[in-house]
Amino acid sequence: MGDMHALIQLMREVEDQLAGCMRCGMCQSVCPLYAQTGREADVARGKLALLDGLLKEMFDRPDSVRERLDKCLLCGSCQAGCPSGVRVIDIFIKARAILTGFSGLSLPQQLIFKGMLAHPALFDRLTQWGSRFQKLVTRPVNDMLGTSCARMDTPLIGRRHFKPLVEKPFHRMVPSLDISPGRSGIKVAFFVGCLIDKIFPQVAEAVVSVCAHHEVGLLIPQGQGCCGIPALSAGDTRTFRRLLMHNLDLFPIDAFDFLVTACATCTSTIKKLWPLMAERENRSVRTQVAQLAQKTLDISEFLVSRNIFPDARQYDSVAHSVAVTYHDPCHLKKSLGVYTQPRILLQAANGYRLEEMAGADQCCGMGGSFNLKYYDISSRIGAQKCDAIRRSGCQMVATSCPACMLQISDALSQAGDRVHVRHVIELYAESLKQNGDCPAAHQT
């Protein structure tokens, strides 16, 4: 542990941004965590006051501040609604990095981030073994949701109903791909992301088939790594940097027109946090990161905003049968303002109609490692989402983020609900297939 003066010097980096908080307290109205606990230290205003207190030398040790700072979903609801426009997430990410640099990572964090996540090939192998091993300790609980739970009392699984690791992750189905564009004239690179690769490979398959259908060129480089958010949210900037460099090498900026992902969190990390954390890199890295961020789009945003898929209105008169409700991932709506595009895509998926749930943009409570550390609070927030889904009367919920899919599956499975959890792109891909790969045929 370093000395407090050195820490305070480092913290000066966020001092100006901290001054922007006028302590109005409006973040209380949107913070999903505060709604559960009612504790000021859990809401952005309290955390910003604590960082301010740290700067003003009110603490001899940073541990108590760090503990409270880490208790956050990083959903960005506060930032999206902040009257003063305080860049709350930027501050929290930077402060976590500074505090972790000062106090270090816990042993499990070191093992996970430095030992596994930082080495994509090793991480792939370890999860592969995990997928075989998991059957010994878990059993299926809900066939519709495909969730499992622990056979016996295990601390890591707890009472979770989780989606198991698949036997054949996406990178083994499609190790790499390089297809030139057809009539669309556009080529995209696809950043798969860990959860889609290892738990929801069917989402990645859907991306591939939709691109093929619309004759969009596709680049999937071999050996992709994690976007780095788990490491970054724990303040592990070294692992993050390693992953950033690894991914930069794999995605040469001139080889594609857009970088698409089907994971809200990956999209938001690449667009917002990569440039934030690359501030101290050399100019060529900064430029590369900035260009990549510029080119990165959520898959539905890409399809809708680039007019890749045919005009949604042509499907209007087709009889829609299945009611689907949509959950807005925080990292898509609150971080990037993307919420109409997934809905447009959903409505374009033949055979589905959109029924809004109450509070569609309220956080599901996942928050990545927040779920691991504060499972009780996380699952209470998840249960509220589950209620909203149930009240919508839909038998299917769609979203745009595999992390939300995990959390919602857990909440629904715990409650014994039989509601399908799907990614928007899956529904769209299936509708293309069902319609004989020819959307124009359905014009009336």
Place this chain on the structure above:
Amino acid sequence: MSNTSIVKQLNILVGTPNVFSDKADLVTYSYDAAVLEPHLPMAVVRPADSEALGKVVAFCNTEGLPLTVRGAGTNLSGGTIPQRGGVVMLTNGLNRILEINSEDMYAVVEPGVITAKFAAAVEAEGLFYPPDPGSQAVSTLGGNVAENAGGLRGLKYGVTADYVMGLQFFDVEGRRVKTGSRTVKCATGYNLKALMIGSEGTLGVIDQITLKLIPPPRDRKSLLAVFDEIERASQAVAAIIARHIVPATLEFLDNFTIRAVEGFSHAGLPVDAAAILLIEVDGHAGQVAEESDLIEEICRTLGATDIQVAQDDAQRDRVWAARRSALSALAKLKPTVVLEDATVPRSKIPAMVHALQSIAGKFDLAIGTFGHAGDGNLHPTILTDKRDHAEWQRVEAAIEAIFEEALALGGTLSGEHGTGLAKAAFLEKEIGRGAIALSQRIKQALDPNRILNPDKIVGG
């Protein structure tokens, strides 16, 4: 009693999970939304029921511990900043709506209920709770009563005080006191609830509130009047009131604020206007039509260059959302925002607007002026950076000048934000020595040990 044994006792009174004494938690209850120095309390308690609340009050009195009650902590005059080493009592453990009585049009609530949630619950029953302070999305009804909070609708519908039918509170010794009733009229005993409303937690601790509800208006219409001279806009405000028309809301935005709001909300506000008035009339359809015609006529006579009438709810909502974002939009421009709320009789609005402009010039400060002009309650908003000491001194001087001007015009230091710490030192100038002395005698009688939110209103 040592700090450790005090915390131990508090644990017994409210249960261990409801007592916070770790320094990091204390820091988060040391401030409110006022631009004032934070004070670190010694412990924070969150009673989960009314009994525990009463016991904490009695305990603090016995031990001579300063006690500050806190709702959402959105106070703009420092009313929820605790005394150093004191106890903060949170009301968010008491947040149930106990009853909404549609037949008799009243509701009974605990103090920690959030204003906007309550208003929505009331609306779902087909009734209307008008007070709408700017912080309603987070503010608590207990805090609204303790501060006598206002809002945009004050002009026609009044402020929180106008809706409090009854209160239940604990006196400093922890005895439960009931005042008021569920009846429309009530003429028994001293009007203790009137004494409690706006007393900022200095006389007792509220634990139950009975609120009056009214039927919602059947029709409404929103107008936006554009002026190319600020004086003409302020004259129009005075003229509307002088014609004895009482709109539901009559809001004023100066050019500085219009530009900030438009840059933020893109609602289509005229950025070249010197000032605009946002006006809403409500009531029966006939009354709405008649009053909006009259208002249009007055504004035109006084030189409004354009008058737009909202054609549908979407347009109406967009304009009002823009108005509600005024403070946010201004706040984004500079790190520190000082929101004042000196209030004058409505005929003096033109003089006050003029004075604010010269104060901004004299002290070389950026001041955006917007607010509830229709009830005389303007919000001159000073944009600054508290870390700039030279400028901060000019800010403090400007605040005093605003106070002087408001009082000279027969107004008040605060329309709705309260006295708290921020205005305690200036209070005598407004209410006089006699009122201060009587207030101090009341305080002495009700709180002889001076533990109830010390330093607020009448000082220590």
